[in-house]
Amino acid sequence: xxxxxxxxxxxxxxxxxxxxxxxxxxxxxxxxxxxxxxxxxxxxxxxxxxxxxxxxxxxxxxxxxxxxxxxxxxxxxxxxxxxxxxxxxxxxxxxxxxxxxxxxxxxxxxxxxxxxxxxxxxxxxxxxxxxxxxxxxxxxxxxxxxxxxxxxxxxxxxxxxxxxxxxxxxxxxxxxxxxxxxxxxxxxxxxxxxxxxxxxxxxxxxxxxxxxxxxxxxxxxxxxxxxxxxxxxxxxxxxxxxxxxxxxxxxxxxxxxxxxxxxxxxxxxxxxxxxxxxxxxxxxxxxxxxxxxxxxxxxxxxxxxxxxxxxxxxxxxxxxxxxxxxxxxxxxxxxxxxxxxxxxxxxxxxxxxxxxxxxxxxxxxxxxxxxxxxxxxxxxxxxxxxxxxxxxxxxxxxxxxxxxxxxxxxxxxxxxxxxxxxxxxxxxxxxxxxxxxxxxxxxxxxxxxxx
Amino acid sequence: xxxxxxxxxxxxxxxxxxxxxxxxxxxxxxxxxxxxxxxxxxxxxxxxxxxxxxxxxxxxxxxxxxxxxxxxxxxxxxxxxxxxxxxxxxxxxxxxxxxxxxxxxxxxxxxxxxxxxxxxxxxxxxxxxxxxxxxxxxxxxxxxxxxxxxxxxxxxxxxxxxxxxxxxxxxxxxxxxxxxxxxxxxxxxxxxxxxxxxxxxxxxxxxxxxxxxxxxxxxxxxxxxxxxxxxxxxxxxxxxxxxxxxxxxxxxxxxxxxxxxxxxxxxxxx
Numbered sequence: 195x196x197x198x199x200x201x202x203x204x205x206x207x208x209x210x211x212x213x214x215x216x217x218x219x220x221x222x223x224x225x226x227x228x229x230x231x232x233x234x235x236x237x238x239x240x241x242x243x244x245x246x247x248x249x250x251x252x253x254x255x256x257x258x259x260x261x262x263x264x265x266x267x268x269x270x271x272x273x274x275x276x277x278x279x280x281x282x283x284x285x286x287x288x289x290x291x292x293x294x295x296x297x298x299x300x301x302x303x304x305x306x307x308x309x310x311x312x313x314x315x316x317x318x319x320x321x322x323x324x325x326x327x328x329x330x331x332x333x334x335x336x337x338x339x340x341x342x343x344x345x346x347x348x349x350x351x352x353x354x355x356x357x358x359x360x361x362x363x364x365x366x367x368x369x370x371x372x373x374x375x376x377x378x379x380x381x382x383x384x385x386x387x388x389x390x391x392x393x394x395x396x397x398x399x400x401x402x403x404x405x406x407x408x409x410x411x412x413x414x415x416x417x418x419x420x421x422x423x424x425x426x427x428x429x430x431x432x433x434x435x436x437x438x439x440x441x442x443x444x445x446x447x448x449x450x451x452x453x454x455x456x457x458x459x460x461x462x463x464x465x466x467x468x469x470x471x472x473x474x475x476x477x478x479x480x481x482x483x484x485x486x487x488x489x490x491x492x493x494x495x496x497x498x499x500x501x502x503x504x505x506x507x508x509x510x511x512x513x514x515x516x517x518x519x520x521x522x523x524x525x526x527x528x529x530x531x532x533x534x535x536x537x538x539x540x541x542x543x544x545x546x547x548x549x550x551x552x553x554x555x556x557x558x559x560x561x562x563x564x565x566x567x568x569x570x571x572x573x574x575x576x577x578x579x580x581x582x583x584x585x586x587x588x589x590x591x592x593x594x595x596x597x598x599x600x601x602x603x604x605x606x607x608x609x610x611x612x613x614x615x616x617x618x619x620x621x622x623x624x625x626x627x628x629x630x631x632x633x634x635x636x637x638x639x640x641x642x643x644x645x
Numbered sequence: 646x647x648x649x650x651x652x653x654x655x656x657x658x659x660x661x662x663x664x665x666x667x668x669x670x671x672x673x674x675x676x677x678x679x680x681x682x683x684x685x686x687x688x689x690x691x692x693x694x695x696x697x698x699x700x701x702x703x704x705x706x707x708x709x710x711x712x713x714x715x716x717x718x719x720x721x722x723x724x725x726x727x728x729x730x731x732x733x734x735x736x737x738x739x740x741x742x743x744x745x746x747x748x749x750x751x752x753x754x755x756x757x758x759x760x761x762x763x764x765x766x767x768x769x770x771x772x773x774x775x776x777x778x779x780x781x782x783x784x785x786x787x788x789x790x791x792x793x794x795x796x797x798x799x800x801x802x803x804x805x806x807x808x809x810x811x812x813x814x815x816x817x818x819x820x821x822x823x824x825x826x827x828x829x830x831x832x833x834x835x836x837x838x839x840x841x842x843x844x845x846x847x848x849x850x851x852x853x854x855x856x857x858x859x860x861x862x863x864x865x866x867x868x869x870x871x872x873x874x875x876x877x878x879x880x881x882x883x884x885x886x887x888x889x890x891x892x893x894x895x896x897x898x899x900x901x902x903x904x905x906x907x908x909x910x911x912x913x914x915x
Binding site for chain 1 (some may be wrong): 712715719743744745746747748751755758759760761770775824
C-alpha cells in the first residue's frame, strides 16, 4: 500500500464526513431564536476538516520522522553490521538503490540490503497510513458528534480558513527570510576571506581561481549605477513621462485603447530578447558611430548600448506609474485649472505633474531598482571588463554580470571567487530593498494626500 | 450709501426692472453623445443680479452652467448648439479664445478644489498664467485684494505659505472664490458651491455672494431652494433639461406661473 493510496483514503473519509455532517445538520429545524446557528454546508466542512487536518498534519510529520526510523532499522539488521561502511553512507546508498535513484551500486556488498530496506520502508508506510486513517476517522467522528443546532460550525470553519490564508502569506514571507539568511551566511563566509573594506571600497576587481585575486567591487557598483540609474533613466524618465502625459491628457480614447497595451507589451518582452537587440544591433551601431565621430575608447560592448536598451525596457514601468499618478489627480484639479483659463499644457505643467510628482518619483525609484537588478541585457551588451570610467562608449561591467560570471561553469563553492557572488548579491539585495521601501513610502504618502 | 447695502426689498424691486445684460443664451441645446441634456434653453444673465438655477438632480442646471464658460469643451462627447453671448459676442464663435473667455467668466466648483500648492500660489495661479502681475509687489497686492474680497484674508494672512489643502472645507471654498476673483473676471459661475459645506461655512459663502454682487455678475446653481431665495434676485427653474420658468426670485417663490415650478417649490417632488 503506497502513501498516495492512504492519502486518497483520508480524502475519501473527509468526503464522507462532509456528506454525513451536512446531512445531519440539514435535519435541524427551528425558527426565530432557535434557528440553527450555521448552514448545513458549514457543518459538513467542519466534519471534513476535522477528518482531514489532523491526518494530514500527522502525515507531514511522519514524512520527516519515518526515514530516520527506516534507516535506524536497516542499520540495526545483522546484514548491515557485517558491512564495513559508515552507517550514513550505507543507508544513503541503500535508499538510493531502493527508490531507484541509483541503478548500479558503488559497493556491491550493500545490494542484499535493498530488499530489506524496501520491506522496512513499506512497513513504516503502512504504520503511518493506518495511523493517519485512524486519526481521520477519529477526528471526523468527534466532529460529527458535535454537530448540533446551536453549534457554531460557521465560526470554526471561518477561523480555519483564515488560518490557511495566513499560512499562505507566511510562505512568501518565510521564503524571503530564507533567501536573506542564505545570502547572509554565504556572504559571511566570503568576508571571512576578504575584508569588507576591500570589497566595498577597493577599486580593482580581478577575481582569480581559488582565493587569490583582488575583490574591490567599486567598478562593479559604478558600472551598475552608470548603466541602470544614469543612462537608462536619462532615456526612460523623459520618454515615460511624456508618453504618460500624452496618453492621459491628449490621446483620443480610441488612440489610448490601442497605444497603451502596445506600450505595456514592452514590459512583457523577455529581457534576453532585449539582450540580443542590445548586443547585435545597438552596440555595433554605437561603436561605428563613435568611430565615425572619432571618440576614443569605443568598444563593441558599451555602457551606452546596455543603458539605452535598458532605458527602453524601463519605459513602460515609468510610463504606467506616471499614468496612474496623473490619472489619480482628481478631475476637479484639472477643471479648476482649466476654468481659470489655463491651457491644457499649462494645466499639465503647473498642476497635474506637480500633484502627481510623488507618484512619478516612486515609479522612477521602482524602475531604478529593477534596472540595477536586471541581468540579461548587461550580460550580453555591457561587457566583462571592470573599468572605472565615465566614458559611455567604453565597456563596463555590472554587479549582476559578475555574479553570472562567477557562478557559471565548473566552480567549487567554497572559494572566495564563488562566494564573492553572494556578497555581491547581498549588496544588490539591500540596495533594491531600500529603493523599494523608499518608493513605496513615497507612493503611499502621496495616496494619502487625496484621501 | 452703496447699492449693495440697500435692504432686500429694495433690491428685489430693482431686480424686477431687470438690469444690464451681461450674458444671453438663445435656443441652447446640449448633447452628450446622442443624449440631449439641455433642450432649447434661452436665458439672460444680468450684471447687477445674482441668478440662481434651481431644479431636481439631473435636470441639467450644472450642464447649462458649464456651457457659459465652455467647460463642456473638456467633455469629448459634449456638443452645444444655439447662441450664447458675452457682452454681445458669441462665445462659441471662431474669434472667441476659450482662454480669454474663461479669464472673463470664472468658475467655482461644487467640491472645493484648491491646488496642492500654498495658499498664496493658489491665488497667484490665475494672474501668473494670464501675466497680470509683472513684479512680486504687484502679485502680493493681487493676492491680498482677492483674499480680502473672498473674506479669507484675516484668517490666512499669517500662513500664506501653508498648503491650500490644509484649510477647512469652508475656507477652501473661499480660497477657490479668491482664486477665481484674482483674474478679475466679469462673471462668476458657482456650481453648488455650498453643497459640501456645513451650515456655518454656507452662511459665510452666502454673505460673500451678497458682497460680491454688483461687482461681478454671479450665476449660482443650487439644489437648496432657501439658498436660492436668500442669495438671488433672478431664479431659473430647470426640469428634465428644459427651462420651465425664469423670473424674479420673489415671483418664482411666491407666485410661480407654472404648476411644475409650484410643485417643486412646495416640495412635492425633487
